Amino acid sequence: MSVNAMIVSAGEALEVLRAGWQAQQAGQMTASYMLHGRPGVGKTQVIEQLAAEIGARLFDLRLTTIEPQDLRGLPYYDHEAQKTKWYRPEDLPDDPAQPSILFLDELTAASPMLQPTVYGLLQERRVGRHRLPGNVFIVAAGNTVEDGAIAYQMNTALSDRLIHLHVQAAATDWLDNYAVPKGLHATVVAFIKTRPDLLDTTERAVAEGQLIATTPRSWERVSQIMGAVAERRLRNVLIAGTVGDAVAAEFALIADDIAATVQVQEMLEASRKDRIGLYPASMHGLNALIYGLIGVLDARNADAVIDCMAEIRQLARQRPEEAFQRMPLGELCTYGFEGLIRKGLDLGLGERFLGHEAYRSYAAERKAAGL
Template sequence: MSVNATTVSAGEALRVLQAGWAAQMAGGLTVSWMLHGRPGVGKTELVQSLASQIGAELFDLRLTTIEPQDLRGLPYFDHEAKKTVWYRPEDLPDTAAPAILFLDELTAAAPALQPTVYGLLQERRVGRHRLPANVMIVAAGNRVEDGAIAYDMGTALSDRLIHMIVQANAEDWVKHYAMPAGIHPIVAAFIRTRPDLLETTEDSLRRGQMIACTPRSWTRVSRIMDSVSDRALRGVMIAGTVGSAAAAEFALLADEIAATVQIEAMLATPRRERAALYPRTLHGLTALVYGLTGAASRENLAVAIEILADLRGMGGPALGGLPVSELASFGFELLIGRAFEQGWQEVFAGSEAYAGYAAERRAAGLP
């Protein structure tokens, strides 16, 4: 049975859930949500981001690892009242603070568990225990066609949920996930220049291959890049994470970037001597933008602004006609976002380099 809901990126799904939370807190909409999507597309990370942004405690229940009594609790006999009483399980929220109850792997849960889940999704209770009004319920799971272990969701269950299909989107991933998550700049640059390799599950299934590229697997590649310095050992690990073909392409890019991108040196070099340090390839410049944003601090932000502003003047024959203006604009979008997150707006306000860059854009009729 297909899921006839809207397909959205992870960033769009996050914005929908934020609006749902706001509506729930205003007392106008208390519902349960369901995120469908292929394995590794980022459903769990999405819910973790939501919890962080709204300041909620996350109660993460993996439904494939529990039995009905784990949700219902355990009974004991109250001799004085002459009745059976149930101990509430500690995995269910019972707090006055904001909380998210995340029912992960819902579509892979045993059918015997579903009647217990019904009460949580529709009535927000299990037995006599009711969830507080400040608890948001979000479920997630794979679809049968995704090649994962999954059961078709019956109408009795699906009717209790608002559904969204989460699909990997490279632009959304690099802009809204890679930077906040601290993804290695080489990984971010690779996905921006090879967006077709962010998610290859369907292609891998068609080829009969076990390993596919997913947002989750590229996050793991980022951790490998941060943790393993030996190139040969790192290559084996990455091939075992995203497959040998994607790993070979990534290795070529990583070598190129490692040889040309010198972020620390650029930040330490006077402005008039910096031109020779700019990479001469699109891959290298893209990695420079991500690495510069990730390395930015209040102390070096003014220099980072200069580096991006001067990138616009590095085009033409010097860089073989590469789209440096567009890349500089994208870099400023990332850097401004980081500055607002950290409260560094005054550095931009006082930057002559950024004022010159903004004036050039206005003169060209650009926003």
């Protein structure tokens, strides 16, 4: 059966779950939620981010690795009462003073024998005689049969106990709300910025019978490879084994161009006259520079970073190359400042922007243009 719920990005799913948690805390609504989505689309990261935001302890139950008795607990005989009683499993939250998220991962891949045990958790919030405290937020996640993953069709009795969200990868959402804040390698971020169609190729890979697809999770792994393996040949082998050889070949060309033209630290240390000649003359290079500047921003280099970002909009006047005449430099500068300001506010650097001449000039230009 298809998932006939509204399609949302990972960022939108986080907003919905955040609203659900707030409603539960206010005593207005208590529900269990289900995140459907392809492998690697970011479902687990959404739950981890929510737990960090609300200060909750995360109980992550991988349902493919447990049996019904692991949830129900183990029986023992109470001779005095002449009754069989149960030892509750330690994997279930029971502290009423500590907010908790019970994350039932891989629900659709769990054995059908386990599902009846899960029913009580999702609807009545209990297993046997053990009841979950009111500060426990329940979210499940899983793949579908159509995703090429191991999965069972969800039966109606289970489906009816859940609020369903269909999570799909969206490049802009992933870049703004995950990749950039987490500091993924600037080359990966720049590549997806210009090739958003390659963020998630699972559907295409399944249709063509290919084993390897790109996903948000695989691009995070590529970021780790870029930072960990310096030798180009070995790095390319690892990346091909992560996102497939065709995508890896395209990524390698752009990575080489960026490595040859983007020198963030050198630009920050150069004089303004010398710095103008260091700007890369390609969209990939400028995107990588923008994300590199956002990544290195701190209290010590804020002035130099703002100067570098502001100068992007002037490159068509400062550099003779025809490439700069064709590029949307104003849009790139604006996009860069949006990310830079978000990070600056997080670091408490808002006053540094307002007091910086280059930023005031940039803001005045946009105001004069009605933007």
